[in-house]
Amino acid sequence: MSVDGDIEADVVYGCYNDNPLQAGTIRARLAIEDEHATIASVEADLHFDLDDFQQGHGDGVQEQLRELLVDEVFAVDEDVMDQGLLFARLREGLPVFRADSQAEAH
Known part of the structure; x- marks a missing residue:
């Protein structure tokens, strides 16, 4: 996928490996690169490149995700x-970040 410009989103999850x-x-x-190369500058609160995410299931990746994302x-x-x-x-438009979920509950 090629975007002529910038991408702004809560979550960018690249998970298809052909392109x-x-x-x-x-x-x-x-921003997560899971079996997906990214050719772009990445400005994210939490970013896992291809190597970090693929190899990091035991290296604190899941713990960092658990702190950020809802249990669901x-x-x-x-x-x-x-x-x-x-x-x-x-x-479904449901919150995926813990902070958003907590704010919605109040």
Whole structure:
């Protein structure tokens, strides 16, 4: 995918490995490169590049995600973030960030 300009979103999750995501700058609260190369500058509160995310399941990646994201996006049996659960909540317009979920509850 090639974007002529910048991308601004809460979550940018690259998860398809045949082609890279190309853009000027990606600005996001969370940016994850999972089996997906990114050709762009990334300005994110939390960013996992391809190497960090693929190799980091035991190196604090899940712990950082757990601090940021709501429990509902984690697979119960594996205790790891599940991209399908994350995408479902995003499609439904439900909060995926803990801070947003807590603010909505008040």
